[in-house]
Each structure stands twice: as structure tokens, then as C-alpha cells.
Amino acid sequence: MQNETIDLLCRHRSIRAYKETSLTQEQITLIVSAAQSASSSNFIQCSTIIRITDPSKREKLAHYAGDQKYVIQAPEFWVFCADFNRHYQIDPKLNLGKAEQLLLGCVDTAIMAQNAVTAAESLGLGAVYIGGLRNNLDKVTQLLDLPKYVLPLFGLCLGYPDHHPELKPRLPKELVFFENHYQPIEHAILTKYDAQMDDYYKTRSIHQKVGGWSDKIAKTINNEQRDFILNYLHKQGWITK
């Protein structure tokens, strides 16, 4: 029953080192077609991709994203934006600034990007999402001339992988897939997973560390606060009502 597509999805790893080989125009067109083929809530089509080919913009974006050098190194770097400015241009009297539009914009833009990732990986390419762009939303917005009602959510590196990281074990299905109602954590299962992650971290080929998943998670979340985002959203016309 498992097939090539499911195999492909299940062997996804984020790729952070790329060969110099460029993507062809045909590959880019296929990836964008696949991306656009994702569902669009009420057919609103509120996502925009900005492909960054200007080297000085790539350097700045890499810096804004926390000096992740693969943002420069990857043959392709695309910025995915939730975009209601398209609709605002069509009708400037539109009732925007609703929280619903923020949620819809994030969801639809993300599912589009995930199709891009799947399509790219099916072509032998690798990818990594760059949420780090959200470290500097104001600067990204200015650099790319993003008008009101556009939200640059994340970047995406694409290219031929130059390394082969190990698969990182996900939380056990019993902790994320419930039936009919939410369930509190089963601590025995989490403890076992932490041991599995400890083993993964100790033995992987790069960035080895000790400890499991749950001992790190508070620090990870508290470190990445990006406190300015709510103000930024208001300024860009999101969730004003």
C-alpha cells in the first residue's frame, strides 16, 4: 500500500547545504503549478510568492533571518506571503483586518508552500522553511516593497542537497492523533519518546546534543518570542477588528 509519494513525504528532512546547480525554468514552473494546485478557501487565492534573485537582497534576507547562510547559498529562495492586497486592489472598499483573514491567509499560504516542497522533493531537490524571516518583518516588508495587507510568513530554500541528514523522529502518533476529544499527555509515552530523541541527538552526524524533546521545549518556545509581531500585524492592516 505504501507508494512512492508516501515514501517521499515520509523521508522529508530539512536541507541546509546545497550544491551550486541551478533549478531549470521547467522545474520552477512545475513547482509553482503544484503549489497553486493546493486548495484555496472559498477560492480567495490569497497567497503570493516572491522569488529572490537579486544577490544583495538575498544577503540582507539571510541576515534578517538570523544569518542562516543557506538563504544565500541555495539556488532558489522564495518568500511566501499571505496576501489580501490583491483583493484590496480589486476593491478598495473591502472589509479587511479581520482575524479570520489572518488565519485563512496563513493556512492557505502554508498549504501552497507544502505543495511546493513536495513537488521539489519529487524532483530530487531539497528544501527548508525559513521562519527566521519573522525576526525582522519590518525590514523584510521594506526590502520587498510589500504593501498593506501582505504578510511575509516564511522563506523557502530550494536546491540540490549537499548533505544527507538523518530522519528526526516525530512525537508518537498516540500523542498527536486523538479520537473525538482532546486528551492530556500520556507521560509514559512522552518519557519513552524523550529517550528516543536523546538517542537521536547523541548519535546524529551534526549538532549533537544531550537530552530529549520535552526538556528543551520550554527554552525553545521562550527564546523565540518575536514580541513585535502583534504591532507589525496591526500596522500592516491585519487583525485591526
Next chain:
Amino acid sequence: MQNETIDLLCRHRSIRAYKETSLTQEQITLIVSAAQSASSSNFIQCSTIIRITDPSKREKLAHYAGDQKYVIQAPEFWVFCADFNRHYQIDPKLNLGKAEQLLLGCVDTAIMAQNAVTAAESLGLGAVYIGGLRNNLDKVTQLLDLPKYVLPLFGLCLGYPDHHPELKPRLPKELVFFENHYQPIEHAILTKYDAQMDDYYKTRSIHQKVGGWSDKIAKTINNEQRDFILNYLHKQGWITK
């Protein structure tokens, strides 16, 4: 160069009529594995899926989502939630309520769901996202016992298709894929697309209508305001800071 996976992605249609055939346990396991294999920002793993097998809950959810009967008819209906309650259980002193967590939660949950859709479609199944759950977030939250820091973003129907809708043409690539900076709409291209959509709407096998895409879009967006969402988010612990 086009391959089976890209073909699959590019022929996606939302399916709103299902055969009675159930999914097997193996299919469900494969789909969830594929879903969990999607990237997770900083490995936070903040998504939860609630599978709805209780028929009375299915009926209520179908009603909350605007009486979309396929929510009842589909063999499987899963509710996808952004979930930071998992992390709150691990550390109740966590600094939550940031806009960053809302964005991250929406993005990561959506990319997980899109992998589920792709995996399901590769198995010959069909799917449709049910954003309509957001019509009644309070009721969905109560029905599924969702604690604070959990946000039910959308549902997903899965099953064997019992109809074969036409492919719906997306916006031309030139209107959604820019280079180095945002660009205003090229109206000649939009006009041509509207004509293409008018033709699609007139000739498709069900729900025929007249007009293109841009003439409908203001009405579509203004109709789906869901004004209560910001209050709901605050109440559930999201974007309080």
C-alpha cells in the same frame, strides 16, 4: 520531468461526495505518518489531529460548519488544531499568548494537513478542507473538550470520491509569482483570467454560474467575516501579548 507526484498534486480537486467504503487502519496510519513528516518550526510540533468517529459529534460539527453534509457522509473527518497546550502541560510557566505562536501554529498545522491530503490522494482517496468549522469556534471547542492554547483551524474530510469535479483554473502565475519585489496587478492578465473563469463556471457540471473571479471576490470576502474570532482567540489564550 513531470512525475507521478507532481501529476497528483496538479490534479487535486476538493471532493464533496464520498462512497461508503471506510479507510483501513493501515491507510490511516500511513496518512498520519506522512502528515507528521512535514517540517516543524524549531521542532516545536504544535499540531494535533482529532479524528471524529462519534456520529452525534459528526452531526453537530456538520451543522456548525454550515450544514455541509459531506462532513457526515465522508468515512473520515479529522479536525486539525494548532496546539500549544501540549507544551503548557510540560511547562505551565511557559510564555504563551504571542502572535508569533499563532502564526507558527497556523503554518505548521496547515503544512501537516497538506501532507495528509497528498498522502490520501496518492492512495486514491479524495479530500476537502472544512474551514467552515471557524463559523462556530466556541461550539467546536466545547464539543471536543479543547483546553486553552488549542485552536481548531479546519476540518478535513477523507474518503473514496463519488464524483469527479473539473479542475478549477488558478490565477495565472504572473499574478502570484513575483521577482524581488511585490508587483501591482497587471489588469490585462486579470481580465483574461476572468474570462477563463467565466467559461469554467458556465460549463462545469455542477453549480454553474456567470462571471469571472474578480467580480465575485469582494462579496466572498465580505460574506465570510466571522467577526467573533479575535475575541475567541483572546479567550483561548492566543495573541494576548
